[in-house]
Amino acid sequence: MQLPALAIRNHQFTAVMFLLLVLLGVVSFFTMPRSEDPQFDFSAAVIKVVNPGTIPLDMEKLVVDPLESAINELDDLREIKTSVEDGLAVIRVEFLYGTDPDDKFDDVVAAVAQVRNQLPEGIVDLDIDKISPSDVSILQLALVSETASYLQLKHHAEALEQRIERVAGVKRVDIAALPKLEVQIQVDQRKVNGIGISLDEIHQAVASAAQNLPGGHAHAGERRFTVRTSGDYESLQAIGDTVVRSGSEKGVAGRFIYLRDIADISLTESLPSYRAKFNGRRAVFVSVVQREGSQIFNVMAGINKTLENYRQQRLAEAIEIETVMDQSASVEKQISGFFDNLNQGLILVAVLSVIVLGFKPALVVVTAIPLSIFIAIGWVDLSGFGLQQMSIVGLVIALGLLVDNAIVVVENVARHLRDGDSANEAAIKGSSQVAWAVASGTLTTVLSFLPMLLMQNGSGTFMRAMPVTVVLTLFASLLIALTLTPLIASRLGKAASNTTRAQSKLEAFSDGVYSRWLNRALQHPAKVLSVSFILLFLSLSLFPLIGVSLFPKAEKPMILVNIDMPEGTGFDQTQAMADRVEQIVRQQPLVQHIAQNVGRGNPRIYYNIMPSRQTVNFAQLFVTLERGDLPAVEPVVAELRRQLGTIAGAQIIVKEFLQGPPVVAPVAIRVIGEDLNQIQAVSREVAVIMDRTPGIVGVDNPVGKYKVDLKIDINRDKAAMLGIPLMNIDRTIRTALVGLPMGVYRDDDGEEYDLVLRLSEYPRPELATFDDIQIASATGSLVPLRQIADVKLETSIARFQHYDTERMARITADVLPGYTTEAVTNAVVEQIDQYAWPDGIHYAVGGEQANRKEAFGGMAQALILAVFGIFAVLVLQFRSFVQPLIVFAAIPFALIGALLALFITGYTFSFTAFIGLTSLVGIVVNNSIILVDYANQMRREGMAQLEAIAASARTRFVPIVLTTLTTIGGLLPLTLSGSSMWSPMGWAIIGGLLVSTLLTLIVVPVLYHYLGRMPQQD
Template sequence: MQLPELAIRNHQFTWVMFLLLVLLGVVSFFTMPRSEDPQFDFSAAMIKVVNPGTTPLDMEKLVVDPIEDVLNELDDVREIKTDIEDGLAVIRIEFLYGTNAEDKYDDVVAAVARIRNELPASIVALDIDKISPADVSILQLALVSEQADYSELKKHAETLEQQLERVAGVKRVDIAALPALEVQIQIQQRKANALGISLDSIAAAVQSAAQNLPGGHAHAGDRRFTVRTSGDYESLEAIAATVVRAEGSRIIYLRDLAHITLAETLPGYRARLNGEKAVFLAAVQRKGSQIFQVRDGMETVLQNYQQNRLPGHIRLDVVMDQSLSVARQISHFFDNLNQGLVLVAVLSVLVLGLRPALVVVAAIPLSIFIAIGWVDIAGFGLQQMSIVGLVIALGLLVDNAIVVVENVSRHLRDGDTPAEAAVRGSSQVAWAVASGTLTTVLAFLPMLLMQNGSGTFMRAMPVTVVLTLFASLLVALTLTPLLASRLGRSDKIPLAQRLLMRVAGGSYERHLNRALQRPGRVLSISVLLLIGSLTLFPFIGVSLFPKAEKPMLLVNIDMPEGSSFDQTDAMTARVEALVRQHPLVVDIAANIGRGNPRVYYNTMPSRQTVNYAQLFVSLSAHELAQVEPLVATLRQQLVQIPGAQITVKEFLQGPAVEAPVEIRVLGEVLSDIQQVAQQVTEQMEQTPGLVGIDNPAGHFKVDLHVQINRDKAALLGIPLSTIDRTIRTALVGTPVGLFRDSDGEEYQLVLRLSEYSSPQLQTFADIQIPTAQGTLVPLLQLASLEPETSIARFQHFDTERMARVTADVLPGFTTEAVTNDLVARLQQLQLPTGVHFTVGGEQANRKEAFGGMAKALLLTVMGIFAVLVLQFRSFVQPLIVFAAIPFAIIGALLALFFTGFTFSFTAFIGLTSLVGIVVNNSIILVDYANQMRRDGMTVMEAIAAAAQTRFVPIVLTTLTTVGGLLPLTLSGSGMWAPMGWAIIGGLLVSTLLTLIVVPVLYRMLAGKTAG
């Protein structure tokens, strides 16, 4: 007993099974995770090391080289990239795809821990974070106030952080732009010099008094007492009362030499929202949670806090709310899905008639809801990739229902009862439907095997398509026959179907007969069409992923090396004022000294220096037609501001890249690398289409080198470490202990000079160094100050020194074209020995992604060929079926050329999908022709009869597939329109040519087949 007959006889069980499956899908739809982009992890980690006052070359030698050496010993390392600048090193390590993200992160932590003691003791921060696209802020808030001080803002920020982190689905809340507080012991250097007291002796006195050493315990009879000793400091007054020197009856206290205050550290990161002082809070969604539920939970907390806890002079504003974008995207995609459903329904009614069309249309929502339940079980949430998978599947899943319903309708017209027609009609085509579904699934399945970033990013899409197709197969072989058995007899053929049948028996038959008489001419014309379409490829261009249609921008401000924090702040305010003039701008979050908190899955803030700032600009529109003119205008205006390098960055789809165009200059000698990097910059400036050129290695800074007279220092018994430590204490301060206040808060005790509010050159005149005899010697008697020029920033790539030169691409230019133009220019350069360049950015990602897709396409073809060999028991007939694939390429290229889209990664996915879709039409023709030959027809009669009989279902399945994709395609999305046009164009052209060329090939090769 076959599955359709089983489903009809056990109809009660069938109804219950589908009711449960659909119920699972409905529940999953409302509860499954929702996010803007795919939430996935891959094996990568970022190590950030902060060591203030350390030159880039010293950072490389003391910090980067030891860490890179130990990381390079780990297994499965794919690449290591490092950015090095003054006092900061950011090391990113990425492992091969398919490795366990948690295990590799643990390996990185363990490797760094092994060498931690070998790294400089002056490191103030060493953080190791997992790089996860899912760790994106879904909500960025700002506590804004000009009246409140940072201690008050800190209290509210930390309270909000605790309350928000209790909300279900919130992974963590990060506080940004909140300056650290410290207890500053500001020494009056001249008074200390006059008393002969060195900074070292003051530091020793404070460190000794700040220690908290437990005294142990003592017994008195049967009782045991814990012994408390002096303990640590309990108040600022206790710090001030520290004895620095006691000579006879004269005691010198710390308060005699210093001011002790609880104050902010030297400015390193400050923020503003629309020009007002702000502290940011960024909430990260827990993986697998539902963004709308998380947002509702946070909104309850925020409203309660604003009403009951927040004073009137502090405002709580929303800087970025990702749930709005998710709602817009989901609404947009489901609009496309609903519109596609309506189009498919209309086409089905016109061609099949009302009753059969009802059965076909009923299969669509049933298959989709069943698939949604399975997608949820598979661990994939509802986001743009999975929804697009549903849209793609919409046009495919009706094919099964159409084939079954049409065959059942034919049996009804032949006089069978509804039950008999349902059983016989569905059973006859059960294997054809199953094999057709399998070949389509094989087209998408290899995408799951792509071991690269693009494959991981897209994975939810093929999973959704495959599960939806299997759901449609289940519906077609069980529920569709059951519904068809209740259909009743209908002899009336719809008008549209009669018209198609008239075309099949009229003009199509005439053209087919002519083609069968002239097979050579037909094949020659087809080959010329294919070659002609391939010549369009250079005009179409190649790209990876398009710009993200987001209502936000980033503006990066790079001040000259050596600029102070105040200079960067002033320049940021100037740029803010200019950007704010544009009506499309809603909010501007200014970050001085660091990048904005992470708000997009493929960007991460990494720079952390006083001469850098970043503006996060929120816009009132997301359409590229409105955003790109604003970007062009801003670039024209900002480039005219002297004294800073200002770049406007748009968000991009797909895996993370530093910039669309990236040239890596690698070598060992920094001066040679800098020279070549400057030549690359000059060539970029001459390449049309490039903008926002950045050459970090081209930035220089002037350092002051303290040239110590080592002989004189040795004669006076002064260790070099004492000189270094004293200079650091005088300029930026040295931690000498911890202070815990009455609320339990801990603060660093920092010893520094008080003559100037910030480190000044004049400070060197006041610095005195203790000799071995205890006397003080002016520093400038032991050393001289010599200016020297050094590199400000450079990078490593796989432990090799590198300068990374990057650029953005102007609208109207393709990244592939301008990159190739630039590379052609660079190949003419005479490079120094030991220096070479490689291409990174989008082109490197594209080659990796397209290489993975090419392997997927090859696996697809081999898998489908194997299925066809099993079905036809022939090696020749599958080749006839495969003749449809080149014609799909013709249509795809023509569609992209006329619509103006490039051959992007999503267009490549469309082409891969076509391989599985278009062969089904050929299968229908060849399979039916074989049946006719087995019934006694000649080759010519069999293929002619098969082509005419299958003309209507082939045209109908093509039209429904096109109808399902049309709304998404016409939406104009830079991401999905190329895929839609590739599938639609390829399907239309391949259908037209398949109806002619496949019969011609069948006629020519029939003698070599079993028939």
């Protein structure tokens, strides 16, 4: 390969090229996006339909079935998950990974539009939102006040929204927990009954008066005038002046009956459905979503400046702005931690290089590290990936690998200098001699990471930035090793040939102890191979003891407390329970802040958690802690589970945050069928089985709950005889209970409020309301509701789910510390397999196990592709099918060390450990390539096969040991950090490297002796 010689001869061009590449990396480092977690995207959408007062079965028939039927016709569907409950349906649509998110979202919108006219007219809300993991709040603020009205809080929240949205890098601002304000027309039921006015008559009068119908235009000569008709209501007084009835009616002859005569009109809060508190004080939340590609620290600087100005200029004394969550602090801590690991690894690699190679040769090696990293950062930025945990871990992994090429080149150049070559000749010969081995070694390592980029599943998308960073860093290191490293080495002169004490000792060990071991191994090849295979078999037997997992807990200083009250519980009772739970949680010394949400989940503050249910019998506490490390958090969670588990009248689940793609819960069993009663009965049995399984906590079975409804049984014959349409009965009942929108009132500031007709006797819907409801007959007389309808109690299912259009109950649970999700899930499956399943009912395993099978299946395919790709490269290099098999002998021995390291350290075989094993495939093959390639070179020079492989092993002993030590040194700080996410990967690579290096130096020469037939040369 002539590239090293060209780089040395054109040294000025080489220097300028690298200067420009490094400058690009430096600029990118300071400007590229930073985030806490991977900013990835996939094709998914969520459809939310609100139709108040509709039971779940009717929601399924009228809303869910038409929508699912339309969506199910779309291409590239992965799954459709639907939740159906009283008045609410949420449909989550996911498409295959790798499809275009924007195109698929447009397809969903089009599918919904096709069936929109088939849906009920009473739908009050139909939202279609695109799901994006990056669409997460980077900042959650709380406007806190005990004395200010919600109208004041609304004014300040909207003013803040407008100001913050003008900050560069802000995508949008969301306001949550702000009560809906409406103009309530509270009718005196007894008065209108006495006068003989029905609620339907009032509704028609107000609705017609509130209608704003443009009059058009008229011409007068050559002038054209726009005609303004009655228009909107201009004030609350104007609403009161609405004429409900005129003429002679029961003693009120000759005068009008105005709305103000029979109703109180006020701008007030609607019935409570979502309220919030922060640290026990009434609050409204303001959440900020960052624009993709922006720099979080720059965005937060602009937001903080805006907040400070607002506090000084506009904020009322009675209102305070508190910070619930600031992601930038976590990003800074996490990125700093990873860069600390990177810097510590860099120091370790530099120290090892200096000790073994000496100062000047080590200077050449260490120079390659920052140059490769900065060049790679520039390329990563151009690829569209930012700085976050995946990309930085990619740099840490690459740290130990990128010096391998430089070490091999420098060590070979130094050997030529010791043989008497000039500096230039040694640099050109030494680098050219190993250039193909270095290039193919780098390519094989790249190939071991490259298939990860092809994984079309959630885990692959989540991890994508890591292999991208590793691959780009390795290409940067190869470019440096073949151009800049020989150039610098040529300028060092004879100083690079000096042998250090450590190198002398390693060479003495190679010539002495190692040579004796190698000779014995070559004399007893059968014994060596037998022992090696026995070790491999023993290591594989450890696999069941190690256990399998997907992604660990997130080690965030945050937890969620979900409170589910019995079906039918009112808002006030849920609020009281949330206050009670908050008092218990606050007693934990690690607790810093508590954001209480009643009626809905907290705004989205983590990439794989979507806001929870929207119902008055649900509450959620978002708890921030002083620390996030698992040894501190897990005892708090365990204590809270113990204390809150004793509270009667509510199901309370404490949830920790998890890493990886979204998953409902670690353990999830889906009970699938058609008969809802059977599904419900079986789901309860499965929930009992899960609850008694050791290691499981927080079992949740939403479908296992009943609800009691009030059924209005209308006597249709009586209603027909009296000339009362069923629509009038339904409308009057709704008006009397929760109010009926009749139009819109717009105030002087342009704000719009619904006009809602209600009864004044009942501040909230009461059973006694039915006694006062009267409905107008065809003759105009009022008929009590009780005369034409009976009110009965009726039991029905509270809620249920669909999975790919099939009815389903999903039973979920968390896993206690000390247990693996795989073992616990298998224990549950073993028990439910013994259950007598009714005909037409079956189950499927979801949760982490389903994700893990998908992820590990993708990784297994990636590993197979990597192996075949590496084999193809080796066949091209060695022009032989046998010698690549010799090189591949290092791979199973890497598995020995990886499993042994995980077993000793107590980590499970997680997804990141699997990534470590995949990485090992490329890393350990490099050592074998160097050994076999050099043996082939010496055989071409006339040396016998046995002598060639023995000489190659002795000559390459030092660079192989040094590259192994530097790779381990680069990974050691991250591995020893104790991260549940990355330590398993580090230990897998370190253990695999240690054992594979030891066995490679013995087993590969033995196999070469057996199989190392020289390939044909051109």
